Amino acid sequence: MLEHQLIVVGIGPGSPDYILPEALRTIEAATLLIGGARALQTYAKPHQQQVKVDADIAGLLQTIRQELAVREVTVMVSGDPGYYSLLETFRRELPQARIRVIPGISSFQLAFARIGLPWQTARLLSAHGRKPEPAALVREPGVALSFLTDARQHPAVIAGWLQEQGWPQTARVWLCKNLSYPDETVVAMTLAEALNISGFESCVMVVME
Numbered sequence: 001m002l003e004h005q006l007i008v009v010g011i012g013p014g015s016p017d018y019i020l021p022e023a024l025r026t027i028e029a030a031t032l033l034i035g036g037a038r039a040l041q042t043y044a045k046p047h048q049q050q051v052k053v054d055a056d057i058a059g060l061l062q063t064i065r066q067e068l069a070v071r072e073v074t075v076m077v078s079g080d081p082g083y084y085s086l087l088e089t090f091r092r093e094l095p096q097a098r099i100r101v102i103p104g105i106s107s108f109q110l111a112f113a114r115i116g117l118p119w120q121t122a123r124l125l126s127a128h129g130r131k132p133e134p135a136a137l138v139r140e141p142g143v144a145l146s147f148l149t150d151a152r153q154h155p156a157v158i159a160g161w162l163q164e165q166g167w168p169q170t171a172r173v174w175l176c177k178n179l180s181y182p183d184e185t186v187v188a189m190t191l192a193e194a195l196n197i198s199g200f201e202s203c204v205m206v207v208m209e
């Protein structure tokens with residue numbers, strides 16, 4: 001068992017207006033703070049040692065292993081740690097670590113709040129770095145689909161998958177980008193319009209008949 005705790009903190013969709021007080025206190029108390037460039041810029045203080053998360057995950061895991069022998073390590077992840085974050089990798093690669101998770105508001109939650117839809121029956125899917133199974137894209141009455149998107153699996157590509165699955169051109173689509181930030185944008189359109197949309201690479205996409 002590694003000596004100290006690895007604390008995985010959800011920072012919510014981005015703006016400090018949407019982070020839990022416990023998450024903020026934990027981040028402030030950290031001596032070693034790890035996160036993406038934007039998270040570090042927002043929350044890190046000059047006296048804290050900072051490590052930026054980049055593509056070198058093996059290097060990051062090595063740093064964390066070394067540091068856990070001597071002190072606690074705090075890692076900031078976007079949204080909620082329980083939905084497609086580094087938590088999965090940490091649990092797989094650092095089974096000896098004592099991991100503590102502090103929840104955050106997922107980008108899904110804020111997207112559904114912005115468009116005023118309940119999400120208890122929605123099918124939550126990630127197209128961030130992956131393609132969902134075709135079975136997950138099947139139409140079901142009253143079930144909204146929602147996707148995390150990225151530069152490759154962006155809304156126009158996802159609209160194409162849905163068209164192939166027989167979703168009607170008139171299905172409603174909402175695209176929510178930069179949620180919680182001053183340049184937040186939420187737009188509504190039809191599936192036919194989404195087939196040609198650009199400029200919403202990293203966003204939450206919600207689709208409903």
Ligand SMILES: C[S@@+](CC[C@H](N)C(=O)[O-])C[C@H]1O[C@@H](n2cnc3c(N)ncnc32)[C@H](O)[C@@H]1O
Pocket residue numbers: 013014077078079080081082083084085105106107108128147148149150176177178179180181202203204
């Ligand atoms: C690696 S996933 C992390 C998801 C995160 N754990 C959560 O609960 O929201 C990154 C994706 O989340 C979505 N995302 C994160 N922050 C966002 C924001 N402020 N506005 C819109 N989408 C966001 C985008 O689809 C982005 O590609």
